[in-house]
């Protein structure tokens with residue numbers, strides 16, 4: 001487990017599907033044993049904590065879902081686009097390795113499943129809503145970076161899905177009024193090796 005801070009491996013970064021090299025292994029995004037999600041009001045965002053956590057495999061390492069939280073606007077950019085919202089699914093392995101799955105959302109006028117994850121605590125999202133905020137089958141950009149909040153721990157496996165989902169404008173505006181902007185600024189691309197597929 002890394003508890004280090006490597007200034008050459010920081011996140012977020014500007015991602016490009018054209019500049020990335022192809023990867024062959026796909027991250028599985030099927031969660032198991034998900035029951036309920038508890039929302040807690042954090043200092044900088046709303047945290048959704050699954051009880052018990054779901055499981056995802058990334059390159060044959062099994063990770064357990066620990067937390068879902070959101071940033072507005074998005075932290076990563078994809079092909080120069082900054083999305084309105086970026087959800088982070090934070091996972092850890094039995095060995096203490098960290099993997100974060102990132103999903104991008106752009107605002108529209110309807111109501112959408114992710115709205116429940118950025119709402120004030122009190123009406124927890126359902127498992128069904130959790131299932132709907134992962135773009136299954138989406139391609140993803142992958143690289144090794146860091147946490148984007150303190151302590152900025154390095155050796156974090158990032159899986160940034162390129163298929164975007166919608167977020168309700170009303171829910172987004174309320175979240176942004178309370179917490180926004182809560183995105184870390186883009187970090188310089190140095191030793192990051194980005195793959196796409």
Ligand SMILES: [Zn+2]
Nearest residue numbers: 069071088148
């Ligand atoms: Zn985050």
